[in-house]
Amino acid sequence: MASGLLLSPEAVAGDVEAARDVSSVGVMAVPDIAPWLRAGQLLVTSTSVLSRLVEPIEVFLSRLDLRSVAGLAVRLDDAVAPLPDGMIEAAADLGFPVVVVDDLFPAGHALSGGLAEMWDLQVDAMFTADRLRKVLVDLVMAGGGHDELASWMAREMSGAVLITTPDGRQLSRAGDESELRRLAASPALDSTGRLRTDSIDGGLGLRSRGDEFVVVSTISANGIDHGRLVLYSTERTLSSEDLYIVEQAATVCALVVARELVVSSVEEKHQANFVRDLLxxxxxxxxxxxxxxxxxxxxxxxxxxxxxxxxxxxxxxxxxxxxxxxxxxxxxxxxxxxxxxxxxxxxxxxxxxxxxxxxxxxxxxxxxxxxxxxxxxxxxxxxxxxxxxxxxxxxxxxxxxxxxxxxxxxxxxxxxxxxxxxxxxxxxxxxxxxxSLVEDERELESFAQETLRELTEDTAEARDMRRTLEVLLATNINIAETARQLHFHYNTLRYRVTKLEKMLGSFTENPGLRLDLSLALKIMAMRGINS
The missing domain is CATH 3.30.70.270 (Reverse transcriptase/Diguanylate cyclase domain)
Structure with missing residues (x-):
């Protein structure tokens, strides 16, 4: 407030003094502000914009708080209904600072020009996204699929475009071949060509590395994640406005998904019934x-x-x-x-x-x-x-x-x-x-316990002696080879053999007992007993 940017500020919710430090200032000219949000940001908007929110005001404020936005400054455009219903109560519950101001871009302030330009860029992005969305919807209504959407977007946005599954497998790709090759070699994709959806380079949002820029958005239909829409460019700097446009385009890709799900659901059910009959x-x-x-x-x-x-x-x-x-x-x-x-x-x-x-x-x-x-x-x-x-x-x-x-x-x-x-x-x-054919699993476990006795106990010593017995049986009681594999001295292993035979019987001379012991060890491994 001391900067003079906020004219006649009046705190209406939250503790301004205890608020997060402000590291940047941003504007909210469109209801879907997510691409422009930054941690530590003071967000400046108006009641006219807030009135166009689709989500409840408490959800919107919670989203700002989760993104670590420092606070919200609102210009009153309507004196009769100055703020959305429930906004002050929701902000107070969150402890999220909200202040009311007389103007968004006070004349003569050093930041006013930049904020006004940001406002215009957001509005321009909204109109661009609306035009793109209408064209893409027409493509879908004409029977176009992901390939047509990707090709049109690549031309319109001057970049490489991918449409992938939720785990990053490519469904469609379009754009200049040289740009697609750069994308394939970038950290955004793994060696198989899959988008790295589980790492920061393939995460949602806008990423940059050197002269490489990538924007990734979720394709969501009926509240379910169905894939990713990716825009990549080395020819131009991608911005938050591009992220907004890609996110809007992703909603049209979701129409294709929804259409394909309707078409495929009946066939998949028929296929599943056929396979069940075969099995x-x-x-x-x-x-x-x-x-x-x-x-x-x-x-x-x-x-x-x-x-x-x-x-x-x-x-x-x-x-x-x-x-x-x-x-x-x-x-x-x-x-x-x-x-x-x-x-x-x-x-x-x-x-x-x-x-x-x-x-x-x-x-x-x-x-x-x-x-x-x-x-x-x-x-x-x-x-x-x-x-x-x-x-x-x-x-x-x-x-x-x-x-x-x-x-x-x-x-x-x-x-x-x-x-x-x-x-x-x-x-x-x-x-x-x-x-595995023995249906009574308790009988298997009983056999293992009766055969191996105290070696079935869940102790470090029992596990160590089971390992010795396992290698002895695998080498057909070859003492020298067993000692070599276990890195024991020959005499140490002889001592262990004597100890094992006191527990289990004379297995070195009884092939039948060795078979029982081998089976018991297999049962313990299969059943996960003290493994």
């Missing part, structure tokens, strides 16, 4: 199934393997972002994009709790599976983890139910043995395949 052995004759699958673009007339993908049991953290579609659906869409490049005839379907893939078998099937998994997981963190089970191959659709059971077993046991993010082939389970 239950109720698909019908081989020829009928193959012909029906072709209507979906699937090739089931070949050797097939079944993949089951299930989200790992990790609670998703709360996020201020729009709500996202169910996790299984998101993962199914991610896998559909990754699989399509490697096996266009594969079937990818989201069921209630898992994604099921029927894909062609080949000499390097597991390498292909791992490539697909690596692509979906991406370079960065932040993606929801999942486990994968892979079956053997079948040459007829009649074998699909058994292969599905194998993939489910591989997923379950692989997760028990290796933890989250496991990718497991059924043939890699060994004897654990048989153990």
């Amino acid at each position: 239950r052995g109720r698909g019908g004759e081989h020829e009928h199934v193959v012909a029906h699958a072709r209507t979906f673009g699937w090739d089931l007339d070949r050797p097939l393997v079944v993949l089951v993908i299930e989200p790992d049991p990790v609670v998703e953290e709360a996020s201020p972002m729009p709500a996202r579609m169910p996790l299984v659906e998101r993962q199914a869409r991610a896998f559909a994009g990754a699989v399509a490049e490697r096996d266009p005839g594969a079937a990818v379907t989201a069921l209630a709790t898992e994604t099921v893939i029927l894909m062609g078998d080949g000499a390097d099937t597991m390498n292909v599976v791992r490539e697909i998994v690596d692509y979906v997981r991406g370079d960065g963190g932040g993606r929801c983890s999942f486990g994968v089970g892979v079956s053997r191959a079948t040459t007829t659709v009649d074998g699909i139910p058994a292969m599905y059971s194998q993939a489910r077993t591989a997923l379950k046991v692989g997760r028990q043995l290796s933890g989250v993010r496991a990718v497991t082939h059924f043939d890699d389970l060994g004897v654990c395949r048989l153990l």
Whole structure:
């Protein structure tokens, strides 16, 4: 206030003396002010602008407070209704400073010219965004999709444009090829071409690095996060006005998403019902199934393997972002994009709790599976983890139910043995395949405890001795090799063998006992007992 910028200021809410330090001054000429907000900012506006807010005034003030805005200065444009109803009470509850002033840009003040220019830029951005939005809506109404929207935006905004999924996989791209190549090499994208949505370079908003500028906005439909709209440029400096325009354009991209969801929902339901019938052995004759699958673009007339993908049991953290579609659906869409490049005839379907893939078998099937998994997981963190089970191959659709059971077993046991993010082939389970068939899990645990005795205890010593026993059995009681692998002196290991035999019996001379001990150790690993 001492600067003279605020004419006749009157504090109406909040503690001005205890307010955040003011590091900058900004104006609010349009209701959607988010692109221009800065921490420590004194925001200057009028009651005419506030009256056009779509969100409740208490939500608006909370948003300013969360963004660490220092305070709000409001010019009264209407003496009858000077401030929106409930504004003073909401600001007081937040302790957010609100002052009333006589003028926004007092004549002769050093900052007035710059603030008036900012006001004009925001208004100009609003009209530009409105014109762009109308053109884009016309494109959508004429049947255009993301490719047409991206191409038009790239021309209009003189930059490279990407439209991606929520996890950053590219759906459409447009713009000058040289600019697209610079974008591909920038920190905004990972090595697979995926937008880094889980890092600051791919986060929402306006980012800059040297002569590179990138703007990222959420594509949200029906309150659900469906993707990102990206504008990138090295030819010109992108600003908060560009961010505002891109955010408005993203609302039109959401129309395409909504239209595609309506069209695809019926087909996806039909596909899911068809796959469920296949997994239950109720698909019908081989020829009928193959012909029906072709209507979906699937090739089931070949050797097939079944993949089951299930989200790992990790609670998703709360996020201020729009709500996202169910996790299984998101993962199914991610896998559909990754699989399509490697096996266009594969079937990818989201069921209630898992994604099921029927894909062609080949000499390097597991390498292909791992490539697909690596692509979906991406370079960065932040993606929801999942486990994968892979079956053997079948040459007829009649074998699909058994292969599905194998993939489910591989997923379950692989997760028990290796933890989250496991990718497991059924043939890699060994004897654990048989153990997984025992329905009474209490019987398995009882067998392990009776066989291993005090080695099942949850102590450092028990874990250490179990590890010694495991390596001894793996080397067929080769004392020298076991000592080498465990980095023990030979005599130390001999002492440990004696101690183990006092606990468990003479396993070095009893092959049957060694088998029991091996099975018990496998059960402990599978069941996660004191691991």
